[in-house]
Amino acid sequence: MLEPAELYEVAADAPQLDEPVLLVALEGFVDAGNAARLAVEALLADREARNVVRFDADQLVDYRSRRPPLRFETDHWAAYDPPELDVVALSDTADTGYLLLSGPEPDTQWERFSAAVEQIVRRLGIRLVINLTAIPMAVPHTRPIGVTAHGTRPELTEGHEAWFATAQVPGSAVGLMEFRLGEAGLDAMGFAVHVPHYLARAEYPQAARVLLDHVGLAAGLYLPTEVLLKAAERAEAEIAEQVEGSDEVRQVVQALERQYDTVSTGRGERSSLGLSGTLPSADELAAEVERFLAGHGDDDNSDDNNSDDNGDEGRGGAQPS
Incomplete structure (x- = not known):
């Protein structure tokens, strides 16, 4: 393996935090409902982000598969938006400092990247690493998000119910990173929020808020969720309207509710709520809901990002599922 320290650079003026938590949310792995992306946007909204570590994305990103955007104006190239994989320092709503690693999931050199993260954890005295993901599940949107x-x-x-026994899943950089950190005797964990599979390709801010609730509880942080709360309220109303307007959608949601309730009361097998559970007409439901939500997402998100509302925020009241 090439020297991991040559993959990153620590900022000379990086803030010094006392045993911080490092949150990790990388683009490219499964992100049902765009929950992890929405969570990162909520963490960064109206917050000062101070650079701590910058990874050399040129060594880690496959440009031909991701194609970072170049802007052309009339007769020349005017701007370039390069991929950035950085660790930044943020503070929660109680002014407690923590770290966030976000950006594209490395396409190559996963082992070297994991070793580099281990070096950073030791160098910065990070006490806990938490990664954020979102997975599609055969569950209804009308039940608590798991x-x-x-x-x-x-x-x-501790306190979190296991939804799976053994599962063979495609690898990810964050999965390998957590595995290697564990082998090195360092504390790392992750939360994968469950998104109804028919909403997996839409924006589902409800899941992002639950994700931050759980992360906040585990990390002892008061994370900002007011933007997500407002977006979730609108999404709930839109989904309810779509369900009400379609007998087919309503029937599939009711079937999912029956399945969920059976499993929750212990009369079924938890495996029926697996990663790729299927029910009749699920594809039709997905298509209808996604078509309905497609025309609303951009406007709603821009409103939220510009909001300075000081409503609900905090470490979160969601109880582990």
């Missing part, structure tokens, strides 16, 4: 928790020590996931 979360799968995992960690390098059983103590890190």
Whole structure:
């Protein structure tokens, strides 16, 4: 392996935090409902982000698969938006400092990247690494949103119900990173929020808010969720309108509700709520809901990003599922 330290640079003026938590949300792995992306946007909204570590994206990103945008104006190239994979320092609503690693998931050198993260964890005295993901599940939007928790020590996931026994899933950089950190004796964990599979390609801010609720509880942070709360209220109303207007949609949601309730009361097998559960007409439901939401997402998000509302925010009241 090439030297991991040559993958990144620590800022000379990086703020010094006392045993911070590092949150990790990388683009490219599964992100049902865009929940992890929405969570990152909420964390960065109206917050000062101070650079701590910058990874050399030129070594990690496959440009031909991602195609970062170049802007052409009349007769020349005017701007370039390069991929950035950075660790920044933020503060929660109680002014407690923490770190956030976000940007594109490395396409190459996963082992070297994981070793680099381990070096950073040790160098900065990071006490806990938490990664954020979102997975599609055969669950209805009318029931509490579940979360799968995992960690390098059983103590890190106490109080969280296991949804899976054993599952073989495609690898990810964050998954390997957590695995290697555990082998090195460092504390790392993650939360995968469950998004109704028929909403997996739409924006589902409800899931992002639940994700931040759980992360806040685990990290001891008061994370800002007011933007997500407002977006979730609008999304709920839009989904309810779509369900009400379609007998087919309503029937599929009711079937999912029956399945969920059966499993929740212990009369079914939890495997029926797996990663790729299917029910009759689920594809039709997905298509109808996505078509309905497609015309609303951009306007709603721009409103939220410009909001200075000081409403609900905090470490979150969601109870582990």
